[in-house]
Amino acid sequence: MKAFVKPAEQNNLTTPAKSALGGSVGKLSSITKKFINEVGKDYPDFKIERGKQEHWSPKSNTITFNPDQTPERVRFSVLHELAHAILSHTNYQSDLELLKMESEAWRLASQIGLKYGVTISEDHIQNCLNTYRDWLHKRSTCPNCGLRVLQQNTTIYRCFNCQQEWRVSTGRFVRPYRLSINKKQYTNNRKTKSN
Ligand SMILES: [Zn+2]
Numbered sequence: 001m002k003a004f005v006k007p008a009e010q011n012n013l014t015t016p017a018k019s020a021l022g023g024s025v026g027k028l029s030s031i032t033k034k035f036i037n038e039v040g041k042d043y044p045d046f047k048i049e050r051g052k053q054e055h056w057s058p059k060s061n062t063i064t065f066n067p068d069q070t071p072e073r074v075r076f077s078v079l080h081e082l083a084h085a086i087l088s089h090t091n092y093q094s095d096l097e098l099l100k101m102e103s104e105a106w107r108l109a110s111q112i113g114l115k116y117g118v119t120i121s122e123d124h125i126q127n128c129l130n131t132y133r134d135w136l137h138k139r140s141t142c143p144n145c146g147l148r149v150l151q152q153n154t155t156i157y158r159c160f161n162c163q164q165e166w167r168v169s170t171g172r173f174v175r176p177y178r179l180s181i182n183k184k185q186y187t188n189n190r191k192t193k194s195n
């Protein structure tokens with residue numbers, strides 16, 4: 001469970017978008033600031049905050065973005081997390097379901113982006129989804145025999161070929177590279193490349 005969304009840096013925000021931009025705004029371009037203000041006004045139910053890693057927290061209704069990213073990336077990320085929020089993505093039961101949700105979120109993010117003059121490139125979307133695909137591939141590959149198998153439940157994979165079982169961490173809508181595979185030996189056994 002340690003991979004769960006960490007609370008965003010506490011900024012003691014009282015009002016949503018506006019205060020998210022108060023204080024040290026040095027790194028945000030004026031276009032990005034304007035963009036976030038507009039999104040905040042249009043979607044007052046969600047808080048938009050700066051933090052270390054972009055994510056959506058259904059618990060606190062908060063969209064977190066990383067101000068250290070390029071302005072374009074910040075806009076893409078805010079739209080993406082906003083889409084998760086609008087789609088009421090709370091958690092997922094399987095890795096495949098997460099991949100599906102990611103894909104849906106990007107589709108909606110692209111549509112919403114048009115309203116703000118932000119065009120999310122298909123390249124960016126596919127790159128992001130590929131991160132999840134790679135992650136899914138790794139998690140679903142048997143550390144013992146290399147076969148790819150289906151997930152048993154949220155945290156367990158079981159290989160029908162060699163009966164090996166392995167646990168995976170669960171997370172919400174954080175980038176998958178934060179969700180590491182528990183077993184170290186996994187890397188030693190990754191010989192079989194399958195699709
Ligand atoms: Zn996402």
Ligand SMILES: [Zn+2]
Binds near residue numbers: 145146147159161
């Ligand atoms: Zn196996």
